[in-house]
Amino acid sequence: MGIFAFILIIIFISGLLLWRDRRNFIAGIIFAASVINLILLSVLIGASMLANSSNIGKLSFLVFILLGMVGIPAFAGFSLIVNTYIMQTREGKSLTAKLSLIFGLNFLFMLLSGFALLFLRAQLGILTGVLLTVLGIDVTFTFIFVCYLFYSFIYQMIPVKGNIDYIITLGAGVRSEKVSPLLKARLDKALEYYHKQKELVKMVVSGGQGPDEPVSEAFAMAKYLGTQKVPNQKIIKEDRSTTTFENMRFSKQKIEQDWKKETPPRVIFSTNNYHVLRGAIYARKAGLNANGVGSPTSFYFLPSALIREFIALLVIYKWFTGLILVGWIGFGSLLMFVS
Structure with missing residues (x-):
């Protein structure tokens, strides 16, 4: 229950900051991340309770984990790659049109890197630290992108009320x-x-x-x-x-x-x-x-446009981007030094 209380406190504090000004990007990302983690934690606890109740529950729990860790990233990756073809067909070949392709390949890279770390870390040696650093940076920014999508949606759902000048x-x-x-x-x-x-x-x-x-x-x-x-x-x-x-x-x-x-x-x-x-x-x-x-x-245009917007936001908040990069590089360096 402690972790639930902590997440709820973070949601409350970030929610207060957004109530004062919902244009606060960092507070919006923290709020979205907290809500997403609360939902995932609730689902995970519920699934684990079901797994302890019967053999069918254990199988369902395993399927749930596999879908979450493998199925969703793989589906997202292939969907974005297909979207690139549609985008280039309708809008022409450009860097913007290729953004969804790059992001789609990124999902597949995360899957392959995750399997490499899970099964080959002993053979990789010093490369383990490098791969863990790259994967950590990748997963972190991908999760922040998901939080950005979530909060961007919430932001636009808040109606404009009152007179406008x-x-x-x-x-x-x-x-x-x-x-x-x-x-x-x-x-x-x-x-x-x-x-x-x-x-x-x-x-x-x-x-x-x-x-x-x-x-x-x-x-x-x-x-x-x-x-x-x-x-x-x-x-x-x-x-x-x-x-x-x-x-x-x-x-x-x-x-x-x-x-x-x-x-x-x-x-x-x-x-x-x-x-x-x-x-x-x-x-x-x-x-x-x-x-x-x-x-x-247009729906086909959204993935590349949202990715471009997210990159622009990371440039605006350079200190935030730099903090994540320095943190993971430092952790990876420490891991290589210890090993």
Whole structure:
């Protein structure tokens, strides 16, 4: 019962931090990891109790362990590899399209490395420490990725309530004055909230002009909003930003210039569902009090997009990433020294 109490305390503390600001990425990962571990521990205890009750229970427990340790990683690996083929067929060959392939092969690598450590550690000698270090880093970041997916889902399930003063739509690449399907989805999501209280809300379209873009993303978005009967005086164009962080920082400046009341404005931003959590983290870093809403994304596109977002978050939190790497490298080095 002690471990249950400890996990519940961690859930409570991280939950309080998220209640204050649900854009706290580290608290979100800790919360998700604690909930996942609580569920796994409960299932494991229940399965072990069943195993002690009968021979059928023991067989069921063995099947459960094998499925968890072998079946799920193998299924995930092969699914991601197949998804790469679908992604390349529909989106073309690119590094982004290959991310799900790399992650799928990663699952298979974890399985093979796990078996090598389990059955061949005596023959591997000093390589045991190296393999354990690599596998430890791999498993840790894979588990954090699962926690990220879990918390990203929770974040987007929390509804936006109350009046809204400004809706920021984050830009995406344009090839003409017409918005792309991905950018249209972001704008349509923003319009859902706009039409609920159109008398009060202003739309902020945020995105500059890249070297390969004929117009700024803000211009294309404002033009689309005009076709959707949004009055020009309700549209604020921010056309300098080139990154998500700049989207938030420059949009904040535009809102501060426009806002005339003493009370702080209520702001949300719209982007694609896979990008919401990172956008919220950048809003926090920019000092913009805004949470995000996400538009749907094609299912085949999600794995690579989410992996890319996760890598970007690891870059943002370099100290967190570095701490994990240093910890495992230190442990592996100590193991090799002792052996």
